[in-house]
Amino acid sequence: MPAIDAATVRHRIAETLQLPLAKLTDDRLLTDVVAESFAMVEMVIDLQEEFGIRLDQAELKQLKTVADLTALVAAKTAA
Amino acid sequence: MSGGLRGDAERWLLSYYRMSEIDGALFFGRLAKVIRDPAIQFDLTRHFADESQHSRWWSDCMDEMGVRPMKVVSSYQDAYLEAGGAPANVMEVLAVTLAFEKRVAGSYAAHTKVPTIAAPIRATLERIMKDEGWHIQWVSKALRAMEATYGEADVAAAIKRYADADREVYQRTLAEHDEIVQSLNHFKAA
Numbered sequence: 688m689p690a691i692d693a694a695t696v697r698h699r700i701a702e703t704l705q706l707p708l709a710k711l712t713d714d715r716l717l718t719d720v721v722a723e724s725f726a727m728v729e730m731v732i733d734l735q736e737e738f739g740i741r742l743d744q745a746e747l748k749q750l751k752t753v754a755d756l757t758a759l760v761a762a763k764t765a766a
Numbered sequence: 767m768s769g770g771l772r773g774d775a776e777r778w779l780l781s782y783y784r785m786s787e788i789d790g791a792l793f794f795g796r797l798a799k800v801i802r803d804p805a806i807q808f809d810l811t812r813h814f815a816d817e818s819q820h821s822r823w824w825s826d827c828m829d830e831m832g833v834r835p836m837k838v839v840s841s842y843q844d845a846y847l848e849a850g851g852a853p854a855n856v857m858e859v860l861a862v863t864l865a866f867e868k869r870v871a872g873s874y875a876a877h878t879k880v881p882t883i884a885a886p887i888r889a890t891l892e893r894i895m896k897d898e899g900w901h902i903q904w905v906s907k908a909l910r911a912m913e914a915t916y917g918e919a920d921v922a923a924a925i926k927r928y929a930d931a932d933r934e935v936y937q938r939t940l941a942e943h944d945e946i947v948q949s950l951n952h953f954k955a956a
Binding site for chain 1: 793796797799801802844851852853854855856858859
């Protein structure tokens, strides 16, 4: 799969969780954007399925903001 | 001889079962929408439908016994995610599911051992336990298949992590279930 950019990741999150794109600003905390634990799991699994990457708990625990997540996914697709 | 409902404790228990099945359905429903592996998608969709059906059976059971579900604040799925960490990938989703399903099967089996259990409750437990056996079977098989992708050691570590989390959650929350089931043994048949 070709590398994807952060904007593409952001669009995918918005589509999967049916959130307005405007809510997914870089500095927003993930826990504010996705407060419900099941939705968080759905989002994380969907990103892996959509972009053909694999994430682990150590990586997820480092994530605080939307920018952290989009950057991680983008970096994984570029690897 | 079977009796009726043993007051609010048993009503709470049936409400808890119902709510847990609803939570399970919501969890698996979300995942069934996004997981693409055809075999896992197929079984997960059936699993989602089972959990939803089970919540209906608990509603039917309570209706038959003339009671309404109580408000149950939380069930143990969230506690699992807190104790073992949210599953980070599909393999970990299956690992947490395995731990959870084993605990559910054990809890339901313990309840069926109450000698004076009401007939509608026994029938519902036995009906659901048939599905629970299949749930454990398909998840175990899928985890074995994932050893080729994730590595045997990582799969074993995830299973152990969620089994440990299960024990922690059990001590904190599910022990209440056992206490209620044990208290039911002290009731005499009507």
